[in-house]
Amino acid sequence: MxxxxxxxxxxxxxxxxxxxxxxxxxxxxxxxxxxxxxxxxxxxxxxxxxxxxxxxxxxxxxxxxxxxxxxxxxxxxxxxMIRTFQLAREFQRMTVLENLMLAPQLQLGETFWPNFLTPGKVRQQEAEIYEKACEVMEIALLAKLRDTYAGDLSGGQKKLLELARTLMIDxxxxxxxxxxxxxxxxxxxxxxxxxxxxxxxxxxxxxxxxxxxxxxxxxxxxxxxxxxxxxxxxxxxxxxxxxxxxxxxxxxxxxxx
Ligand SMILES: Nc1ncnc2c1ncn2[C@@H]1O[C@H](COP(=O)(O)OP(=O)(O)O)[C@@H](O)[C@H]1O
Ligand SMILES: [Mg+2]
Known part of the structure; x- marks a missing residue:
């Protein structure tokens, strides 16, 4: 193989x-x-x-x-092909949910919502990312922590979040x-x-x-x-x-x- x-x-x-x-x-x-x-x-x-x-x-x-x-x-x-990155300082001040929703944008190296998209499409894409984030939080056992600031997570929870971020992208x-x-x-x-x-x-x-x-x-x-x-x-x-x-x-x- x-x-x-x-x-x-x-x-x-x-x-x-x-x-x-x-x-x-x-x-x-x-x-x-x-x-x-x-x-x-x-x-x-x-x-x-x-x-x-x-x-x-x-x-x-x-x-x-x-x-x-x-x-x-x-x-x-x-x-x-994706690698985990340690949470940078600025992301510690964002919640678990926010970290996940930003992940595609960060790891794919582009603006996820290009200007030429109509507002309707932007909302639709944001809704899809939100849904995906909810799904990922379930998988990664982070659902209860969705509104917790990343900086307040334990070392292990941060690792779960780092892994969860990779799951935001296929x-x-x-x-x-x-x-x-x-x-x-x-x-x-x-x-x-x-x-x-x-x-x-x-x-x-x-x-x-x-x-x-x-x-x-x-x-x-x-x-x-x-x-x-x-x-x-x-x-x-x-x-x-x-x-x-x-x-x-x-x-x-x-x-x-
Ligand atoms: N940026 C760097 N500048 C100079 N030397 C480095 C750098 N990165 C790694 N090395 C050296 O390369 C060798 C391998 O390091 P590293 O890949 O970190 O090993 P490991 O992760 O297995 O502990 C070590 O001798 C280390 O000092
Ligand atoms: Mg090493």
């Missing part, structure tokens, strides 16, 4: 540091693929290369059979950058369940960079391991965690595999 995302030979240096070096990665359609590796392995840099936030020195990114290597993040979003692939960071154990389970549900019931494919090995173990198959900017191995988590090369890569790291 052709992968939904296929990156080959990705490289990126900062000064003399090869953050990512000749890294290749495939994400199978319908999978929740994990990306792990010790600190400094190049996970965040690869993630930024895949989502288009930074430009590669070399390599290609193919999404759904289309070369997207030179496309801006919002253009990739239009094609159905997308096939969601890139999650440490969804578990700063989330308390109770909400961690909610978040994990939600990702699984979106995968199983809504057909979303995920690529997840995460430090929390419980979350990786629960969700991800396969798990890809990076070290020193490149590919080390991949496979089911149970196999990965017993691989001596993986254990060695993590030596000196506090995270245990």
């Amino acid at each position: 052709t992968p939904i995302l296929h990156a080959t030979g990705m490289s990126r240096s900062f000064g003399g540091v090869h953050a990512v070096r000749d890294m290749s990665l495939e994400v199978a359609k319908g999978s929740i693929t994990g990306l792990i590796g010790p600190n400094g392995a190049g996970k965040s840099t690869l993630f930024n290369l895949l989502s288009g936030v930074i430009k590669p020195d070399g390599g290609t990114v193919v999404f759904n059979g289309r070369d997207v290597t030179s496309l801006a993040p919002w253009k990739r979003a239009r094609l159905g 997308c096939d692939l969601i890139l999650l950058d440490e969804p578990g960071a700063g989330v308390n154990p109770a909400l961690m389970q909610t978040l994990t369940d939600m990702i699984r549900r979106l995968n199983r019931d809504h057909g979303k494919t995920f690529l997840v960079v995460e430090h929390d090995m419980d979350m990786i173990a629960q969700l991800c198959d396969p798990v890809v391991v990076m070290t020193q900017g490149g590919y080390l191995t991949s496979g089911p988590f149970e196999e990965i965690r017993q691989n001596p090369a993986v254990i060695e890569a993590y030596l000196g790291e506090t995270a245990d595999v």
Whole structure:
């Protein structure tokens, strides 16, 4: 089966540091693929290369059979490949509902309501976005928090909102950058369940960079391991965690595999 995302030979240096070096990665359609590796392995840099936030020195990114290597993040979003973004400060002063209603405009990089539209059409489009936001709040268990300011949400609720924002746009692939960071154990389970549900019931494919090995173990198959900017191995988590090369890569790291 052709992968939904296929990156080959990705490289990126900062000064003399090869953050990512000749890294290749495939994400199978319908999978929740994990990306792990010790600190400094190049996970965040690869993630930024895949989502288009930074430009590669070399390599290609193919999404759904289309070369997207030179496309801006919002253009990739239009094609159905979306990443979560941390809530910027200005959005903390908006409610959950407002954050969701603004998401399409932000992530698709355009004004959602162009001037040439007649007021009637604008209202209709706004009504559609409102309906979609209500639907997304139900899915993301945020309905009760719709009028809460994003800044007043807990760390875990903010993560739910970040994930919910990606659902405002029709997308096939969601890139999650440490969804578990700063989330308390109770909400961690909610978040994990939600990702699984979106995968199983809504057909979303995920690529997840995460430090929390419980979350990786629960969700991800396969798990890809990076070290020193490149590919080390991949496979089911149970196999990965017993691989001596993986254990060695993590030596000196506090995270245990
Ligand atoms: N913007 C940057 N400028 C300079 N060095 C960077 C930059 N981003 C990452 N690096 C370096 O690249 C390497 C990989 O970093 P990173 O991709 O953040 O790894 P990880 O997310 O796996 O911890 C590290 O040595 C890091 O210091
Ligand atoms: Mg990182």
